[in-house]
Amino acid sequence: MATALITGASSGIGRDLAILLSRRGYNLILVGRSLSRLETVLPKLSHRRVQLLALDLSKEEHCSQLYRQCRGQVDLLVNNAGFGLFGEFTGTKLDTELNLLDLNVRAVHILTKLFLRDMVKQDRGAILNVASVAGYLPGPLMATYYASKAYLLRLDLAIWKELKKRRSRVQISTLCPGPVDTGFNRRAGVQFAIPGRSSFWVAAYALEQLEKGKRVILPGWEAKVVAVLGKITPDSLLLEGAWRMQRRKEK
Numbered sequence: 099m100a101t102a103l104i105t106g107a108s109s110g111i112g113r114d115l116a117i118l119l120s121r122r123g124y125n126l127i128l129v130g131r132s133l134s135r136l137e138t139v140l141p142k143l144s145h146r147r148v149q150l151l152a153l154d155l156s157k158e159e160h161c162s163q164l165y166r167q168c169r170g171q172v173d174l175l176v177n178n179a180g181f182g183l184f185g186e187f188t189g190t191k192l193d194t195e196l197n198l199l200d201l202n203v204r205a206v207h208i209l210t211k212l213f214l215r216d217m218v219k220q221d222r223g224a225i226l227n228v229a230s231v232a233g234y235l236p237g238p239l240m241a242t243y244y245a246s247k248a249y250l251l252r253l254d255l256a257i258w259k260e261l262k263k264r265r266s267r268v269q270i271s272t273l274c275p276g277p278v279d280t281g282f283n284r285r286a287g288v289q290f291a292i293p294g295r296s297s298f299w300v301a302a303y304a305l306e307q308l309e310k311g312k313r314v315i316l317p318g319w320e321a322k323v324v325a326v327l328g329k330i331t332p333d334s335l336l337l338e339g340a341w342r343m344q345r346r347k348e349k
C-alpha cells in the first residue's frame with residue numbers, strides 16, 4: 099500500500115488532499131504544528147492507517163526529524179504547508195517574513211532534497227509542491243510571499259528537467275492555485291479581490307493532474323490566465339496590474 103506524507107494537513111488544501119488520498123487507499127502521514135488540529139481531520143478519512151506528527155517545519159531540526167522518522171516509507175510527498183503576509187515591504191515584520199521564508203522556501207527545499215534523493219535511488223515516487231499563481235508575478239504588498247512561490251516554481255521546473263534527462267521515473271509537479279477559500283486569508287491578513295475556489299475542488303483537480311504526470315498544475319481558468327499573462331506581459335504593466343489587484347485585498 100502506498101504512503102503519502104502531507105505537510106499542512108490540518109486545514110484547507112492539505113486537509114482535502116488527505117481526504118482524497120485516503121479514499122484512494124493511501125496510508126497517510128499528516129503534519130502540522132498542532133496535534134489537536136490534525137486530529138480534527140481523522141473522522142473525515144476513509145481509513146485509519148494514519149500517523150499524525152506535530153512539527154513546526156519552519157524549524158530546520160523539525161524538517162530533519164520528519165525525514166528521519168519517515169524515510170523509506172514515503173511514495174508521495176506533498177509539501178503544502180505555507181502562509182502569506184500582506185503589507186508594504188518596509189512595514190511588515192522582519193521576523194514574520196523570515197519565518198515565512200523558513201516555511202515556504204527552506205522547509206520545502208530541505209524535504210524535497212532529502213526525500214527526492216531516496217526516490218531517485220529507488221527510481222519511484224512523486225513530489226507535489228504547493229506553490230501558487232503568485233509565483234508567476236511580482237507581488238507588491240505581498241512581496242515576500244510572491245517571491246517565495248516563484249522560488250518553488252523555478253526550483254521544481256529545474257528539478258523536473260534533471261529528472262527527465264536522467265530518465266528517472268520519479269515525478270515532481272508544482273501546484274499553482276489562484277485564490278482558494280481556506281484559513282490562508284486570516285493568517286495573511288487579506289481578503290480576496292475575486293471569489294476563491296473551494297479547497298476540495300482544487301485538491302481533486304491537483305490529484306487528477308498529478309496522476310496524468312503534469313509538470314505544473316493550474317487549477318481553474320483564472321490560474322491559467324494569470325500564468326499566461328505573467329509570461330507575456332511587460333514588467334511595467336504586470337506591476338501596475340498586480341498593485342491594483344493587491345490593493346483590493348487590503349482588509
Ligand SMILES: NC(=O)c1ccc[n+]([C@@H]2O[C@H](COP(=O)([O-])OP(=O)(O)OC[C@H]3O[C@@H](n4cnc5c(N)ncnc54)[C@H](OP(=O)(O)O)[C@@H]3O)[C@@H](O)[C@H]2O)c1
Binds near residue numbers: 106129154181
Ligand atoms: N488559499 C489560497 O488562496 C492559496 C492560493 C495559492 C496557494 N496557496 C498555498 O496553499 C498551501 C496551503 O494553504 P491553505 O490555503 O490550505 O492554508 P491553510 O488553511 O492556512 O493551511 C495551512 C496549513 O499549514 C499548516 N502550517 C502552517 N504553518 C506551519 C508550520 N510552521 N509547520 C507545519 N505546518 C504548518 C497549518 O496547520 P497549523 O496551523 O496547525 O500548523 C495548516 O494545516 C500554502 O502553501 C499556500 O501558500 C494557497
